[in-house]
Amino acid sequence: MVIIVAVLLVRTIVHATIHVTTSSNVFITAQVGGTPATPPGGGTTTPPAGGGGGGGGGAGGSSSSSSSTTTATNGMPTTVNFSGMGYPSSKVVILQDGATVITTTADPNANFSASLTGLVQGNYTFSVYTTDQDGHHSVSFSFPVYVTTGAAVNIGGIILAPTIDVDKAEVKRGDNEAIFGFAVPNSKVNISVHSDSEHLVSTTAGPTGAYLYNFDTTPLEYGGHNAQSRSLMDDKVSAQTDPVPFVVSTENKAKPTGCAASVGDINCDNKVNLVDFSVMAFWYKKGGTPPANVDLNNDGKINIVDFSILAYHWTG
Amino acid sequence: MKKLFYTFLIIVLLPLSVFGKDIPHATVIHAPQSVAQQQQFYVDIVVDTKGVSINGVQGAVTFSSDTLSFVRAETGTSNITLWIDQPVVKGNSVIFSGIIPGGFDGLINPFDQSAKLPAEIVRLVFVGKSAGVAAISTTNITVTDTDGKGTVEKLSDTSTTFPITTSVAPSVYTTPDTIAPTLSASIVNDKNLYDGHAVLVFTAIDKESGIDHVTLQEGDNDLSTIESPYLLHDQSRKSILLLHAYDVAGNVATITIAPLSSQTSTTVIVILILITLIILYVNYKKTRHNKNSV
Structure with a gap:
């Protein structure tokens, strides 16, 4: 719920207490x-009125x-x-x-x-x-x-947060889903697999930072699930990874490769940056039906939602 | 006059009643207490994120056109990184939209970290037009959460009023700015952008008064004010491109992009020089080897 505050000549504004949302160690x-x-x-x-060119x-x-x-x-x-x-x-x-x-x-x-x-x-x-x-x-x-x-x-x-990936887009229920990535070396990596209920497991990153956990999918329901991880070292905690989706079904299917798996990388150069923004801005102003790889939320139009998703995956 | 004063007080104090509630995001208008006719002043439109990260904003600000005239929008101090719609006036509204890659959950002042500060969206400069009551309000402002889904939150409209008094003397508001903008540009060909034609994409940033406009001179063509992305007239890329970014104070940054043929010939010349040097070196080694053999 959002509440708006109209302020006229009111100098007191309630600020949130400072906190770091992504990591407690910064x-x-x-x-x-x-x-x-x-x-x-x-x-x-309060801004000045006029002031003969002074100000602000x-x-x-x-x-x-x-x-x-x-x-x-x-x-x-x-x-x-x-x-x-x-x-x-x-x-x-x-x-x-x-x-x-x-x-x-x-x-x-x-x-x-x-x-x-x-x-x-x-x-x-x-x-x-x-x-x-x-x-x-x-x-x-x-x-x-x-x-x-x-x-x-x-x-x-x-x-910095770990990276995370899974080896299968669809996994046969009862088979293992490999959850892997890189993290701070020798750190504990907490992995969360969640859908209706959350399953927490942990492993340890090796000296190269690599980690792997073979997750037994037996307790998971059929349907979509997400995996996320974060690393812990002494009293330091990283941010959580983006959720990586996978589906529990009756057969195994490999993950798609290439830029199809990379959200926001419209021109497939392994970056999400000004070029991708420009392509999206072009379709935003042009109107009509945008290409599928530009319409990031698949609603048939380009609007602030697509730009927000692009901004989230921005790599510069 | 007394009635006007009490009305004024109610408008001022009423909003205080909602302070203290749990407010995820809030729009705030910072306006002056009073303004005289022919006096320029600015109004800051601010979003307090209350610590929740946002990465997109869009909406409009409307003003009473009988008492106010819009002068310009300044974006130099804005926390918006990339504008989808540069702030532009349409009738008695200024509309805008933009994004913040990485998100914004409050500005950190390293010298006072007791609280994070709200996001400045845009500074609007007006001039008092005629005596009376000026009104400024936000309309349909929405923000998107930094959650990877683009979750949209609509903020309630908010408004403010203040008196325009009779003129004492005209005044002009200027933002001090002596530093040129930063400008970066590249030419891209992408099948989803003007069917793969050569397109100029650029960003222009000015941290003080903000970018006013960007012009392009393409070869002998007339100077044009452009926005990114821009479809080049000369698809053969034989023209020199001169890109200028002007801030509101008039400082300018320039980028020159050489024609493609010139870039190609430069590359060819460099390669030829390298080949020549390699041949000379090999010949020198051979000659030396022969001399040593003799």
Whole structure:
């Protein structure tokens, strides 16, 4: 249920308490050479009226006489530092507002770190994901951050989610469904198979990060099911993977391969990015019946739902 | 006057009664307390996600056209990453839609992490047209959850009013901005995009005043204001493409895309140089080997 608040001249807005939805281990710290600027969208101030050309700017909603930017002092560059764990020697991709800005490789212990410099002050959405040696992407770990000129923001403790796949699209009831992927090496991997009821099992990732669990489908009902996993290491917990669907039936069927299995990859280049967005935008404006691989929810039209699904699977 | 004041108070205080309830998402309008005729001002449209991640927004903002004139929309401070429909005025409404790859569950201010901040959707600049009561309201704003299914949530309409007083002196609102936008572009051929013809796709981002417009000069053709994706006139790709992105403050970023033939000939030249160098090296080794044998 959604309730709307109409606000006129009301400066108090109820904010949610800060929490990290994807992982409990991430920390964000910051140092600044000058005075931190106020982010826009905070909603705690009322915009100025007129002001002869003053006002707002990057600081949004500040009074017309206040500055909109903070000048860097002490020569500190505007930097965002990222660090965390992926899988051993896995490719780690960092996106800035949906565009790939850094591609790096985790070390043999799965640790990665990277830095972005020279950013202009403002709102950014950074996303981090990794790709395993089979080409599967982890879910993106995203954080919208306000970056102040001259500040160094450190985003650390990122534990990237495992990858996950199954070996059969349809599995004969009673046969095993192999559930596999990559995770932080030597971490415990909790696997959830759920439909009407949830079945929880666990395994351990090897030193390469690979994990495998042969799930006995005997207790599952006929029909569709989903498998998801997350990794646990000491007191650190990763985000959960996307659900991977499979069907319990009377026969075994292999999974489709290629880009047919990759949601949002409209042009089959193993990426979901601006090109796919452009194709979707073209059909959105053109109208009519879109191609099946563009109409992501198969409802015969392109609308905000399809764009949302595309944005969810975005790889940059 | 007293009656107007009490009406005003009711409008202000009534919405407070719904605070404190469990609100998954909420639209908020940040408007000034009062404005004079011929005075420019901005209104921020904000969505408070209450910690629930969203990755798409669409809707409209309507305004009282008898008391307000729309000046422009600014997107520099918006949390929307890619616009499906750039904010554009139609009659007395500004419509928009866009997505946030990765999702948005609240903006983190690294220097004050006590709370995440709401998403700024768009900043609308208006000017007071005539004395009276100005009204601004959101209409049919929907958000999509970051759940991989595109679950749509319709937000209730919200509105705000404020007085337009008689003019003291005209004023103009400008967002300080001295930094050029960032622009990236590529040319793609995809069977689902203009039947596989050469199409220019691009993104232009400006973190201060926001992108105003993007122009393309294709060879000797006239300059055109374009949107992405753009079907190129010259499908042979023999023309130089000059792409310019202007922000609201007038700063410009430019990308030049060389003709395909020029790119091809450059590649050929590089290959020829490499082959020549290899031949020279082999000859040099042979000559040296022969000298050593003698």
